[in-house]
Amino acid sequence: RDGARLGALGYTSLVPIIPPDAEISEHSSLYKRVGTRQDSRGKSPGVKGRDGKWRGFDWLPHVADEQDLQRWDEMGAGVGIKTGKGLIAIDADTTDEALAEIIRDTVIEVFGHLPVRVGRYPKALYLIRSSEAVQYQRIEFGTPDERGNKERVELLSDGRQFVAYGIHPATRKPYHWPKGLPPL
Numbered sequence: 001r002d003g004a005r006l007g008a009l010g011y012t013s014l015v016p017i018i019p020p021d022a023e024i025s026e027h028s029s030l031y032k033r034v035g036t037r038q039d040s041r042g043k044s045p046g047v048k049g050r051d052g053k054w055r056g057f058d059w060l061p062h063v064a065d066e067q068d069l070q071r072w073d074e075m076g077a078g079v080g081i082k083t084g085k086g087l088i089a090i091d092a093d094t095t096d097e098a099l100a101e102i103i104r105d106t107v108i109e110v111f112g113h114l115p116v117r118v119g120r121y122p123k124a125l126y127l128i129r130s131s132e133a134v135q136y137q138r139i140e141f142g143t144p145d146e147r148g149n150k151e152r153v154e155l156l157s158d159g160r161q162f163v164a165y166g167i168h169p170a171t172r173k174p175y176h177w178p179k180g181l182p183p184l
Contacts, residue, residue, distance in 0.1 A: 042169030078166020
């Protein structure tokens, strides 16, 4: 359903997202990360095999069709959107509300009000169209946490994707678009 809804809005570069509680195949490279801080269930593309276990797949060249969307829905997959080719996502990956506010205000100042997706507030993702090619960029800032990770902002472009619809692995609640997702 979510894939068909995205397709109707013009978003056709779609990928299935592994649910947060999915069982990962022991033959998948994702298996080694289960239960670690690198566990990417709920955020990574993947498909459910005949054995009922999930695994990654070569999603970059894959072009989804109606059958894929229906199959992914039946699997219980979330739906991600590939970025690039004029579609860029500004991923404000900070849990610090003051820093998230600075990022939001800067985005509004530079681009105006953009569609925003929220999974774990105050983290947010802002969607933008660009007539120019934009390379992936990552800016880290702030004080490292106990694991050495810093706050960051990423520009997701070619070779990247983000979850449009699905369950957030930390909150266990659906990702949402507070003001809706406009047509591409």
